[in-house]
Amino acid sequence: xxxxxxxxxxxxxxxxxxxxxxxxxxxxxxxxxxxxxxxxxxxxxxxxxxxxxxxxxxxxxxxxxxxxxxxxxxxxxxxxxxxxxxxxxxxxxxxxxxxxxxxxxxxxxxxxxxxxxxxxxxxxxxxxxxxxxxxxxxxxxxxxxxxxxxxxxxxxxxxxxxxxxxxxxxxxxxxxxxxxxxxxxxxxxxxxxxxxxxxxxxxxxxxxxxxxxxxxxxxxxxxxxxxxxxxxxxxxxxxxxxxxxxxxxxxxxxxxxxxxxxxxxxxxxxxxxxxxxxxxxxxxxxxxxxxxxxxxxxxxxxxxxxxxxxxxxxxxxxxxxxxxxxxxxxxxxxxxxxxxxxxxxxxxxxxxxxxxxxxxxxxxxxxxxxxx
Amino acid sequence: xxxxxxxxxxxxxxxxxxxxxxxxxxxxxxxxxxxxxxxxxxxxxxxxxxxxxxxxxxxxxxxxxxxxxxxxxxxxxxxxxxxxxxxxxxxxxxxxxxxxxxxxxxxxxxxxxxxxxxxxxxxxxxxxxxxxxxxxxxxxxxxxxxxxxxxxxxxxxxxxxxxxxxxxxxxxxxxxxxxxxxxxxxxxxxxxxxxxxxxxxxxxxxxxxxxxxxxxxxxxxxxxxxxxxxxxxxxxxxxxxxxxxxxxxxxxxxxxxxxxxxxxxxxxxxxxxxxxxxxxxxxxxxxxxxxxxxxxxxxxxxxxxxxxxxxxxxxxxxxxxxxxxxxxxxxxxxxxxxxxxxxxxxxxxxxxxxxxxxxxxxxxxxxxxxxxxxxxxxxxxxxxxxxxxxxxxxxxxxxxxxxxxxxxxxxxxxxxxxxxxxxxxxxxxxxxxxxxxxxxxxxxxxxxxxxxxxxxxxxxxxxxxxxxxxxxxxxxxxxxxxxxxxx
Ligand SMILES: Cc1cc2nc3c(=O)[nH]c(=O)nc-3n(C[C@H](O)[C@H](O)[C@H](O)COP(=O)(O)OP(=O)(O)OC[C@H]3O[C@@H](n4cnc5c(N)ncnc54)[C@H](O)[C@@H]3O)c2cc1C
Ligand SMILES: Cc1cc2nc3c(=O)[nH]c(=O)nc-3n(C[C@H](O)[C@H](O)[C@H](O)COP(=O)(O)OP(=O)(O)OC[C@H]3O[C@@H](n4cnc5c(N)ncnc54)[C@H](O)[C@@H]3O)c2cc1C
Numbered sequence: 001x002x003x004x005x006x007x008x009x010x011x012x013x014x015x016x017x018x019x020x021x022x023x024x025x026x027x028x029x030x031x032x033x034x035x036x037x038x039x040x041x042x043x044x045x046x047x048x049x050x051x052x053x054x055x056x057x058x059x060x061x062x063x064x065x066x067x068x069x070x071x072x073x074x075x076x077x078x079x080x081x082x083x084x085x086x087x088x089x090x091x092x093x094x095x096x097x098x099x100x101x102x103x104x105x106x107x108x109x110x111x112x113x114x115x116x117x118x119x120x121x122x123x124x125x126x127x128x129x130x131x132x133x134x135x136x137x138x139x140x141x142x143x144x145x146x147x148x149x150x151x152x153x154x155x156x157x158x159x160x161x162x163x164x165x166x167x168x169x170x171x172x173x174x175x176x177x178x179x180x181x182x183x184x185x186x187x188x189x190x191x192x193x194x195x196x197x198x199x200x201x202x203x204x205x206x207x208x209x210x211x212x213x214x215x216x217x218x219x220x221x222x223x224x225x226x227x228x229x230x231x232x233x234x235x236x237x238x239x240x241x242x243x244x245x246x247x248x249x250x251x252x253x254x255x256x257x258x259x260x261x262x263x264x265x266x267x268x269x270x271x272x273x274x275x276x277x278x279x280x281x282x283x284x285x286x287x288x289x290x291x292x293x294x295x296x297x298x299x300x301x302x303x304x305x306x307x308x309x310x311x312x313x314x315x316x317x318x319x320x321x322x323x324x325x326x327x328x329x330x331x332x333x334x335x336x337x338x339x340x341x342x343x344x345x346x347x348x349x350x351x352x353x354x355x356x357x358x359x360x361x362x363x364x365x366x367x368x369x370x371x372x
Numbered sequence: 373x374x375x376x377x378x379x380x381x382x383x384x385x386x387x388x389x390x391x392x393x394x395x396x397x398x399x400x401x402x403x404x405x406x407x408x409x410x411x412x413x414x415x416x417x418x419x420x421x422x423x424x425x426x427x428x429x430x431x432x433x434x435x436x437x438x439x440x441x442x443x444x445x446x447x448x449x450x451x452x453x454x455x456x457x458x459x460x461x462x463x464x465x466x467x468x469x470x471x472x473x474x475x476x477x478x479x480x481x482x483x484x485x486x487x488x489x490x491x492x493x494x495x496x497x498x499x500x501x502x503x504x505x506x507x508x509x510x511x512x513x514x515x516x517x518x519x520x521x522x523x524x525x526x527x528x529x530x531x532x533x534x535x536x537x538x539x540x541x542x543x544x545x546x547x548x549x550x551x552x553x554x555x556x557x558x559x560x561x562x563x564x565x566x567x568x569x570x571x572x573x574x575x576x577x578x579x580x581x582x583x584x585x586x587x588x589x590x591x592x593x594x595x596x597x598x599x600x601x602x603x604x605x606x607x608x609x610x611x612x613x614x615x616x617x618x619x620x621x622x623x624x625x626x627x628x629x630x631x632x633x634x635x636x637x638x639x640x641x642x643x644x645x646x647x648x649x650x651x652x653x654x655x656x657x658x659x660x661x662x663x664x665x666x667x668x669x670x671x672x673x674x675x676x677x678x679x680x681x682x683x684x685x686x687x688x689x690x691x692x693x694x695x696x697x698x699x700x701x702x703x704x705x706x707x708x709x710x711x712x713x714x715x716x717x718x719x720x721x722x723x724x725x726x727x728x729x730x731x732x733x734x735x736x737x738x739x740x741x742x743x744x745x746x747x748x749x750x751x752x753x754x755x756x757x758x759x760x761x762x763x764x765x766x767x768x769x770x771x772x773x774x775x776x777x778x779x780x781x782x783x784x785x786x787x788x789x790x791x792x793x794x795x796x797x798x799x800x801x802x803x804x805x806x807x808x809x810x811x812x813x814x815x816x817x818x819x820x821x822x823x824x825x826x827x828x829x830x831x832x833x834x835x836x837x838x839x840x841x842x843x844x845x846x847x848x849x850x851x852x853x854x855x856x857x858x859x
Contacts, residue, residue, distance in 0.1 A: 009800065035800030041809045140809040144799035161802050222817060222845060260786070260812065265848075278649065278841040280460060280471070280854070287851035298849035303819060305841040 002028040002158075004354055005178055005187035007165050007201055008333075009033075010040035011340045013193030014143035015347030016332050018071075020191075021154040023355045028185060029157065030178070032164035035147060036140035039195050039339065042308025044218060044264055045139040046232055046256070047341040050084045050131035054103045056365035057317060057338070060345045062106070063361060065133050067344035075149040077142035078259050084134030085117050085231040087125050087293070093236045094126045101129050108132075120228050120296045134232055136256065139340045165194075168205035168329065175205065175328030189354055191330045196311035198319070198333030207325045210371050211334045213309035215275070217268045217282050219290070220304040221297070223261030228296055232256040235293065249282065253289035255297075263297065265290040267337070274309060312336040313371075320346050320366035322353060330354065331368045376402045376449075378703050379470045379486035381456045381646060384412015385433075385689045386681025386696035387492030388440050393700025394490075395447035399707060402484050403444065404454040404472055406844065410441045413494050413514065413682075414689040433689060454482060455844040459489060459646050466676050466707075468650075473850050481850040488676045488703050491647050491664065492696060495640035495682035498825050500768065501782050501790070502775045503602040505636070509609030513543045513637030520546050527551030532612055532629055534558040534600040535637035537766035541583040543635055548590035555631055556593045558614065560621055560638075561766050563596035601626065601775040603634055621771030638768055641825055642682045645840040650677050653732075654837040657685040658763035660825075662837035667735035669702035669744055670695055675734045678703055687759030694752045698744050705743030706734075773830065782830070783823040785816025793830050804828040804836065817845075 006017045009031035017027045031037070047068050052058035072079035088094035101108045109130045114121045117130060150157045160182070167179035168190060177186035192201040192209075202209035237252040254266040268282045283305055291298045311334050313319060318335040322328075330353065332346050349359040376399075380391040383405030391403040405412075415437045444450060454472040461468055466487040474482045497512035499505065511519065513535060519526055520543075529552045533544040536559060548554045587594060601615035601623055611630045615623035639659060647664040648654065653673035655665045664672055664679040672679050678699040681692035776782075778791035788811050796810035804827045807813060813827045814820030819840055820827070828835040 034802040034806035036809060037806050041806070140806075144796075144801075144810055148799055159800055161800050219848075219851075221848070260815070262815075277651075278458070280458060283841070284851055284854055287848040291848050291852055298852075299847055301845040301847050302842055302851055303817065303845045304815070 002026050002185070002187040004028070004189045004191060005030065005185055006191045006193055007031075007178065008038065008193035008195060009035040009143065009147065009159065009161065010038045010193065010195050011036070011139050011143045011343040012195065012332050012335060012346055013191070014146045015343040016191050016193050016350050017157055017347070018146045018150040019344075019347040019351035020354055021150040021157045023351045024154075024156070025351070025354060026156045027150070027158070028160065028187065029147065030160045030163045030165060030180060030185065032162065034161050035159065036143040038197075039308045039310065040139050040143050042306055043139065043216065043310070043337075043340065044254075044256075044266055045137040045142070045340050047135040047137060048084060048232070048338065049104070049106050049133050050086055050108075050129070052104070053100075054105070056361075057342075058104060058106070059361055060318075060342055061338070063348070064342050064345035065135065067348055068135060068137065068341075071142075071146065071344055075142075075145035077145050078138040079135065080137075080259070081133075081135045082256075083231045084131040085111065085114070085128050085233045086131070086236060087114060087121065087128035087233060088236050089125055091126045094128070097129050097236050106131060106133065118230060118233060120294050121233070122293055122295050130231070136232065136258075137340065138259075142340070142343075165201065165204070168201070170205070170326070173327065175326060189328050189330060191332055191350065193332045195333055195335075195339065196309045198311060198331065202331070205323075205326055205329050207323055207329070207368075208371065209319060209331065209334070209368065210314055211311050211319070212271065213274055214312045214336065215268070215270045215272050215307055215309055216266065216337065217279065217286065217305060217307045219265040219283060219286050219302050220306075221263040221265070222301045222303050224257070224263065224300065225261070227257045227261075228294060228300075229255050229257040229263055233293060235289075251282065251285045251289060253286070253293050255290050255293055263300065269310075269337070276307060278305065278307070310336045311339070318342060318346065318366055319368050320350060321363045321368055324367070324369040325372075376400045376484065376486040377707055378402075378488045378490060379404065379468060379484050380490040380492060381405075381459070381470065382412065382492030382494055382681065383407065383410040383450070383452070384492060384494050384681060384692060385414060385437060386494070386692035386699075387412070387490065388437065388444055389693040389696030390490045390492055390678070390680050390700040390703075391448050392440050392444045393697045394704050395444065397700070397704035399704055401448035402451060402486065403448060404451045404456055404470065404484065406453065406455040408453050410444075410450065410452070411437065433693075451482070451484070456646065457842055457844040457846045459650050461650055461674065468676065471854060473844070473846050479847055479850050481846075481854040483855055488678065488707060489650065490696075490699050490703065491650075491672075491677065491679045491683055492681045492692075493643040493646060493683055494692075495642045495686055496821055497637065498639040498641045499636060499822060500638045500772050501780055501823070501826050502600065502772070503777050503780045504604055504609075504612075506781050506784050507603050507605050507609045508607070509605065509632055510603050510634045510636070513540050513635050516543050516547065516633075516635035520550055529553065529633045530555055530631040531633040531635065532556055532558065532600060532614075532631045533635045534560070536560045536768065537637070537639060537762060538583070539640075540635065540637040541587070543637065544592060545583045545586040547635070548587065548592055552633070554587070554590060554592045555629060556595055557587065558598045558600065559594065559596045560599040560617055560769070561596070600634060600636065608632070609634060615775070617771065619769070621769035622774055623771075639766075640682060640686045641821065641835075642684070642686060644683050645838050645843045647672060647677070647679055647683060648837050648839055649841065649843070650674050652677055652679070656834055658760055659686065659767065660834050661686065662835055668749070670699035671702060671706075671732075671735060673732045673735075675732070676706075685756075685759060687755060691752065691755035691759055694748055694755060698748055698752060701744045701748075770829070782826055783813030783816065785818050785822070786812040786814075788813040790830075793827065797831065801831065803833050804831045807831050
């Protein structure tokens with residue numbers, strides 16, 4: 001019998017398992033697919049503080065940012081502290097960006113000559129704000145290598161791929177394990193780290209979690225010989241899109257290079273359920289916005305596109321902590337477009353809860369019971 | 373209102389036959405192909421010299437094909453050097469948009485609209501990795517055929533041809549004819565697999581025997597149960613290790629053969645990504661390849677989309693042509709039946725592929741009412757039986773995995789060695805997709821066309837139908853300028 005059963009081997013589940021194992025707990029991770037086969041394998045790996053409004057999510061992001069740096073010493077997952085550059089088309093937008101940066105209280109620099117930071121940026125932009133703490137990881141490797149590191153260092157972690165959870169077991173009002181396609185697995189606590197499918201797991205346990213998919217497309221270019229884009233670069237519109245409640249299509253250019261030489265171009269946001277059908281208008285808009293930022297991309301070829309489904313909650317905050325409605329059931333899901341960035345803090349705080357410690361951050365804003 | 377009744381993607385035997393049949397039946401047809409010439413895998417690459425030689429008799433199909441191509445050009449719009457990167461279904465039935473990029477340096481986006489779509493995109497080589505396969509001088513069978521175009525390059529070379537099945541034979545014969553010294557031809561399976569099958573078509577036997585004769589004339593030894601299991605050289609190929617194999621292709625003995633050119637062919641992978649984009653139901657062929665499911669009239673599960681030739685299963689040029697003709701007949705008949713077009717008003721909604729259905733309502737239950745000439749259907753049945761016999765006689769056996777060393781590149785685009793694939797599986801990857809996410813095979817320029825089969829085998833699964841929303845590279849500039857209005 002395990003102390004903790006983690007459902008989901010994405011970035012969040014891996015981080016929960018890592019910190020729980022580090023805390024001395026015996027952990028079993030189950031996933032119906034392979035490791036990192038969910039949204040973790042269908043997004044990007046930005047670890048951002050720059051795009052967060054001041055408040056609980058920014059606090060979580062700052063903690064996570066520090067933890068990612070620590071974890072990069074533990075395992076190799078292409079951690080790159082490359083910094084983010086938010087650019088503004090007009091002086092008015094620039095003023096608002098600076099205002100936000102001031103309120104965030106995060107390390108930043110106002111940039112007037114953008115070409116110093118990004119020589120290939122289009123002319124005519126008003127300026128921007130540089131956030132040195134923004135970083136990038138390879139999310140799939142991060143999830144996989146964290147699980148492996150936990151297995152090797154703490155020895156108390158089992159990873160079971162290809163095992164689907166079909167029910168949550170309870171006894172006298174407490175969670176005692178999970179029912180799976182490979183039989184029952186018993187455990188003292190269950191962590192729902194099923195990402196976009198976290199609502200389904202909750203329902204199996206008889207509780208409601210309003211987690212829904214928000215689709216995003218990414219365009220990938222051919223590998224470039226010379227890096228064209230140094231930072232993660234995005235326009236101010238991204239910040240408002242992230243926080244938007246609109247169900248309609250929103251796109252804003254987010255452009256960055258990867259160690260493999262390709263350029264990733266995101267990111268669209270649409271609420272269309274789990275529809276994988278490729279939307280060419282979305283791809284066209286992403287291309288147009290990227291070219292507007294970096295005109296040299298016009299002659300670079302796109303070779304691939306993919307989409308994923310961000311797990312979002314109505315208030316755009318993740319669900320982290322024990323469910324007040326069902327003791328023993330813990331949630332770590334609903335991180336929307338920031339689940340990679342926020343994974344370590346989520347895992348760390350949840351491991352504190354699981355070990356009966358007081359979490360470093362107040363978890364009230366992320367409380368699973370807040371929707372009822 | 374569509375600009376064309378039928379858009380055909382692919383100008384090989386299947387596409388040309390399909391387009392011509394439909395055009396002769398009165399449809400307005402556009403055919404698009406990425407290459408500068410019609411012909412596809414087989415006919416385009418035949419060197420001019422073939423015309424005048426005795427081997428030309430083996431390719432009597434070439435004259436027919438050239439006649440068909442000429443006829444097609446007078447009856448339809450043939451758009452060459454058009455790389456189709458996406459197909460879209462607007463609204464409902466009968467409204468397809470084909471997105472292509474034309475030109476090379478000056479790439480420009482082109483959009484073709486049609487009521488029906490024929491996918492005749494052929495197949496590409498299916499190489500197996502082995503140590504040294506990335507050395508200059510090592511070619512796929514298809515690549516070697518391309519080399520044949522210029523005799524100068526080939527003459528005087530010492531060539532080994534290895535692989536399985538009959539397709540490497542014409543390559544070997546062609547190379548010998550063009551003045552190369554073909555040192556030996558290696559067949560990894562048994563020698564008689566093909567000849568034993570009762571369904572063996574007489575014409576095909578003749579063809580195979582013809583190549584064998586041509587090889588004998590050039591004194592080329594043909595050795596069964598042997599394969600090149602490693603290629604060596606410092607910067608370029610100088611020699612290969614030839615392994616004698618057991619039934620499962622495990623090496624039981626080795627010897628060294630000097631050569632500067634190696635052509636390897638272990639079958640083909642059908643190019644099905646456009647069918648996947650259109651939402652067509654897929655299945656698996658006997659050789660494990662993902663193929664488009666079709667009914668007796670080459671209709672896919674999506675009404676208005678047809679598939680012919682290799683995308684429905686690898687079976688050779690003759691079968692491709694017959695399937696193309698059947699698809700052309702069916703498209704003409706379907707489009708003529710008023711029901712088909714009146715069923716749905718011109719759509720403005722976003723395109724949305726059909727759910728893979730059980731048996732689609734528009735599939736013919738049997739050959740009756742197909743509007744396809746009966747003899748064509750009989751020829752297809754015979755040729756398909758032959759293709760299936762080939763798959764059975766010349767499978768890829770699992771022992772090739774033992775040829776790999778930890779450092780053998782599995783994916784050449786991203787330079788992923790075998791050990792990285794194994795590490796990914798150790799980390800918790802359980803299928804080709806997760807191996808790709810962790811170790812990058814298939815993420816590079818060719819998008820897994822070369823390594824996809826091998827990676828799937830190594831991950832222990834059947835190759836899955838490739839999801840490639842961008843079927844051909846397209847500049848961001850063209851993507852930005854793409855329109856939905858037909859040009
Ligand atoms: C286009 C796009 C771009 C993005 N970019 C970024 C970015 O730059 N930075 C960032 O921080 N975030 C980004 N995100 C968001 C990020 O990818 C997600 O928030 C994150 O991956 C969520 O991780 P997870 O571990 O919670 O979920 P997942 O990775 O989805 O893991 C959940 C796992 O649960 C498993 N599971 C589900 N149900 C069951 C069951 N019944 N039984 C067993 N297993 C089950 C699934 O198989 C899956 O592996 C992006 C997302 C998208 C779509
Ligand atoms: C080395 C070798 C030897 C062979 N020997 C024989 C033999 O002896 N006898 C025999 O019967 N068969 C032989 N074949 C097989 C034969 O080539 C194929 O069976 C035949 O070409 C299949 O015809 P097809 O029309 O289905 O596809 P293809 O001939 O492959 O034509 C497909 C066409 O589609 C085009 N295309 C694909 N994707 C796109 C896109 N996205 N946009 C635009 N255009 C696209 C390609 O450019 C190509 O022209 C051999 C093949 C090879 C490689």
